[in-house]
Amino acid sequence: MTRRTFGAMMLATTAACARPPTPPALPAQEDFLDGYGPIADAGYNLPGIPSKYLQGVNRRMSGIYNGEQGPNTLDVDPFAKFLYHVRADGTTTRYPVGVGRAGRSIRGSATMKLKRKWPGWTPTQNMLRTEPEVYGPFREGIPGGLRSPLGARALYLYRGNRDTFYRIHGTNDLESIGNSGSAGCIRLFNQDAIHLYDQVDVPMRVHIRSREESLRVDPENYERGIELPPKIISPEELLGAGAEEMDRPPEFDFDRI
Numbered sequence: 001m002t003r004r005t006f007g008a009m010m011l012a013t014t015a016a017c018a019r020p021p022t023p024p025a026l027p028a029q030e031d032f033l034d035g036y037g038p039i040a041d042a043g044y045n046l047p048g049i050p051s052k053y054l055q056g057v058n059r060r061m062s063g064i065y066n067g068e069q070g071p072n073t074l075d076v077d078p079f080a081k082f083l084y085h086v087r088a089d090g091t092t093t094r095y096p097v098g099v100g101r102a103g104r105s106i107r108g109s110a111t112m113k114l115k116r117k118w119p120g121w122t123p124t125q126n127m128l129r130t131e132p133e134v135y136g137p138f139r140e141g142i143p144g145g146l147r148s149p150l151g152a153r154a155l156y157l158y159r160g161n162r163d164t165f166y167r168i169h170g171t172n173d174l175e176s177i178g179n180s181g182s183a184g185c186i187r188l189f190n191q192d193a194i195h196l197y198d199q200v201d202v203p204m205r206v207h208i209r210s211r212e213e214s215l216r217v218d219p220e221n222y223e224r225g226i227e228l229p230p231k232i233i234s235p236e237e238l239l240g241a242g243a244e245e246m247d248r249p250p251e252f253d254f255d256r257i
Helices: 003-018 125-130 132-138 190-199 211-217 235-239
Strands: 039-041 044-046 061-064 073-077 082-086 091-096 108-117 153-159 162-171 180-182 186-189 204-208
Touching (some): 039 190, 073 211, 082 190, 091 186, 091 190, 108 162, 125 132, 153 190, 162 190
Parallel strands (some): 073 204
Antiparallel strands (some): 039 044, 061 091, 073 082, 082 091, 108 204, 153 162
16 A cells, blocks of 8 residues: 555545534424414413314314304304304304313303403312312312313303303314313313403303204214213322423313323
């Protein structure tokens, strides 16, 4: 081997060692559907909704209202798992919802008299009495924020001056939307709860469809979804996160119990 050849080999080796390593491939970015991307709201960072939860009709849509209720009404179909915001011009925005398990959903009509951003949650006396093993550890309530079961927004339903203790609210339990499985309230993706909150005024009539009305108005989606099993969440799981974790969504939703 000549001196010139040896020098050329050393130069090539040095150049190869100096070449920066190829960076690892970054994970693919989620291509969120319009209206369901991440949101920064009141100091909280809401994650986007993965598209797997938004398949088919399980997403927000607008169009002509074909139901039986008058304008300026929230028309809830607990059997097809939809909420319609019926506007004065005959159009509507339809939101997919999660509803209560069999026998636990609100029935008939009510009035939305209050609406709140990032609401806290406290179990009712009936919850504490009937299921103390589930709700007892939370009798003092959960403050508003990412770990509140009421999510980013809540609409409060009344009959006359009496609070029904039923709410239309956001949730982090993404798989529940389009299914039955909560303690009886009406839940939306947080992005939809924020969108609805900004569209409605207090007071507003709320109508909950009967089984017969649902079958008559929307037979195609009648009995959509499944009934999810109860989920029991411990206080440690719900309240044990440090402050540095509070800008991350929880991996559970207490209202599904």
